[in-house]
Amino acid sequence: MESHAFFDEAIMILPKKEGPLSGMTFAVKDVYEVSGHRNSAGNPTWYETHEKGKHTAPVIERLLDNGATLKGMTHTDELMYSLNGENIHYGTPLNPIAPNCIPGGSSSGSASAVACGITDFALGTDTGGSVRIPSSYCGLFGIRPTHDSIPCNGVIPLAPSFDTVGWMAKTIETLEAVGSVLLPNAVDTAFNHFYIEENAWSLMNSEDCEILRNKIPQGLSIDKVDFKSIGFFEWPELFKRIQGIEAWRAHGEWITNAQPRFSEAIYGRFQYASSLNPMQYDDLKKQQAQIAWRISEALGEDGMIIIPTAASVAPEKNAPGEAVESVRAMTMQLTCIAGISGLPQVTVPVLREDGMTLGLSFIANKQCDRSLLKFVRKYFSGN
Missing domain, CATH: 3.90.1300.10 (Amidase signature (AS) domain)
Incomplete structure (x- = not known):
């Protein structure tokens, strides 16, 4: 094929x-x-x-x-x-x-x-x-x-x-x-603290959730961290607004002049981007910086967050727009953690019995990228 x-x-x-x-x-x-x-x-x-x-x-x-x-x-x-x-x-x-x-x-x-x-x-x-x-x-x-x-x-x-x-x-x-x-050879970290963010895990169905949890390396001391208290469920909207203002700043003039034909979904996103008020940008960035600081502080020098990469296995092609947007919304809730904070994230493939794959993700603090890759290799080599 x-x-x-x-x-x-x-x-x-x-x-x-x-x-x-x-x-x-x-x-x-x-x-x-x-x-x-x-x-x-x-x-x-x-x-x-x-x-x-x-x-x-x-x-x-x-x-x-x-x-x-x-x-x-x-x-x-x-x-x-x-x-x-x-x-x-x-x-x-x-x-x-x-x-x-x-x-x-x-x-x-x-x-x-x-x-x-x-x-x-x-x-x-x-x-x-x-x-x-x-x-x-x-x-x-x-x-x-x-x-x-x-x-x-x-x-x-x-x-x-x-x-x-x-x-x-x-x-x-x-x-x-x-x-x-x-990658720059920045911070050499031995990870000692591991955190499950339950709000993130709640976005996935229980069967897939169990499959992923069983793939978390044995012997790690796992604690819970709760980002709901610092606005977890509002983060995608903040991400979307900053992204939209920047996307229109990058491409708005070209779109206006060239009048490209977009798919309905892409057209809608750029329409949304064009409607945002760029005067709010600095305030939005301050909100982002505060959230990023709180996440980084929660991790410390040797912490790691473990979450599902996506909210589901791959959806079918040509799914109805409403279904696509629902999956996208849940997935963005997961991906915006590293996006908002600027942190490194590695995703590991996890095979289901039906041959479909899920993703298990590990997020570390800034500049810990090489240590994060080394950690994943230790536990998932030959996966």
Whole structure:
């Protein structure tokens, strides 16, 4: 079965030198600048109104400098403003775990390329969950790093306050190998405190909840943390408003001038974004900073939060709009924890008996990315 993962499968750039990633291939989401390639950002009008890249994004150059081979430019949801992976212009990349289900977005093609075994790993971007959710739906390991730990130069933005370079792989060993190249060697942490956020776990049905809880490593001393007292259920609205103002700031002028054709859902999100009052932005950012501080304080230097990655397994393709938005809302409730706080999050695939996959996530404090990957490798190597 064809993966339909690629916008341009012909792109190939050989490594510049030998390194720790020698022998590995990777694909990149069609929002990364590559010299001589014209990005689509998931929309034909974007493709028609933008020039070919003059440079190659530094993060890609770094991978090439460390032995990896670039092999293909992958599909994305329109302007990265979705978690589904369905694109009315270019189609839906295959989710090989569940071909009748969505792959998750917006890094849909990247997830499909890895899950189908075409490349060893793939770069995506994660703003509201766009690496973590397709990783969960397609049975992959994925990471959203500490915000700003990897520069987003040469990457088309959606909402810079939340945009991160992220990647996914079939094994934690590969995920960590890429991290050893891309991530700064910041904080070396031995995790001693582990927290379950019950409000987050309540978003998942009891059967799936039990499957995930049984995959939490044995021997950890687990405590509970309650974010409801600091507005947990209001966080998605705050996230959505900041994201919307930034998205319109980034793309509003182009949308107004170019009049692109969007899917109904993407059109609605940009309409919402255009209606927001940018004068409220500074106050919204102050609220975000306060929440981020409270979450970081709760974690301390050696704490870790354990939550479901997504609220469910991958939904079926072409689901009714109301059902899609319901799943999206619950999923955003989970993904906005790391989004609001700028913290690193690694998702681990967990297989159900029916072959579908769930995601189990681990969130640590800022700059603990490498330690987080090391922790996950310790308990999930060979998963």
